[in-house]
Amino acid sequence: MNFVAHQYLSFENKSLQIGNLLGETVKGKQYLNYDDDIQKGILLHRSIDTFTDSHEIAKQSSSYFHETQHKFAPIIIDVIYDYFLIKHWNNFSETPFEKFKSDCYQLFENEYDSFQKKPQEIIFYLIKYDWFENYSTIEGVQKTLKGIGSRTKFQNNLHQIIPEFERNFSKLENDFLSFFPLLELHCKNFISFNFQE
Numbered sequence: 270m271n272f273v274a275h276q277y278l279s280f281e282n283k284s285l286q287i288g289n290l291l292g293e294t295v296k297g298k299q300y301l302n303y304d305d306d307i308q309k310g311i312l313l314h315r316s317i318d319t320f321t322d323s324h325e326i327a328k329q330s331s332s333y334f335h336e337t338q339h340k341f342a343p344i345i346i347d348v349i350y351d352y353f354l355i356k357h358w359n360n361f362s363e364t365p366f367e368k369f370k371s372d373c374y375q376l377f378e379n380e381y382d383s384f385q386k387k388p389q390e391i392i393f394y395l396i397k398y399d400w401f402e403n404y405s406t407i408e409g410v411q412k413t414l415k416g417i418g419s420r421t422k423f424q425n426n427l428h429q430i431i432p433e434f435e436r437n438f439s440k441l442e443n444d445f446l447s448f449f450p451l452l453e454l455h456c457k458n459f460i461s462f463n464f465q466e
Contacts, residue, residue: 270321270452271351273401275314276373277362278456285310285460286373287380289317294387309463316459317452321347326448333437334430341418341427348413349434351404353445361453370401407431 270278275292279285288310291303300311321327322343330349331342338345358366377392384392394400403409411431418427434441 270317271347271404272395273351273404274354274449274452275317277354277369278317278453279310279313280457280460281364281372282310283376285313286376288312289314290377290391291384291388292318293391294385309460312463313456313459317456320452320455321448324448324451326444326451330441330444330448333440334433337426337433338430344417345414345427345430345434348404348410348417349441350445350449352407352410353442354449355401355405356442357446361449366405373401407434410434 272290272293275289276286279289284304284306288303288307290310291300291307292311292314295303295311300308303311327343327346327350330346334342334345354361355366358369362369364372374396377396381389381392400413403413411428414430415428
């Protein structure tokens, strides 16, 4: 899953949100360098990624892009699932998306000075170019994937993904609507079982 889903699946717990954001860059046992509450968010981030990558529905979504995108297919699904989460936002959250977005951005700005360089760079570009808003449109999805493609050292054609996205739109949407409630339940259970005081 991508940034919007990770933040949503922190369920408005600020420590989990920060840890979930840091999960993008904190590897291995580095999470032990953080306070307990932040560690929980980093571990939640990893649990979300593991659950998603191993789930048959997410694998099915990736398969629509395997022929042309190969190993980049799961990255595409991460971004596209954020698109569908925003598209169906009112089915999952009582908080309007614009408020959710502004609250996330404000939290990131408030914590900016406490981060190391790499997450600071992510936050800077995320807010400057309004990534959350980008994920809400097909044009924004294309822009996001083009940016990812330009930053990877491996040859790719991520900038040409939209025709395939549109061709498989209904299947991808159905996959997301089947998968995301399962992921949401997984996260609630993970938090309940692992983070009890």
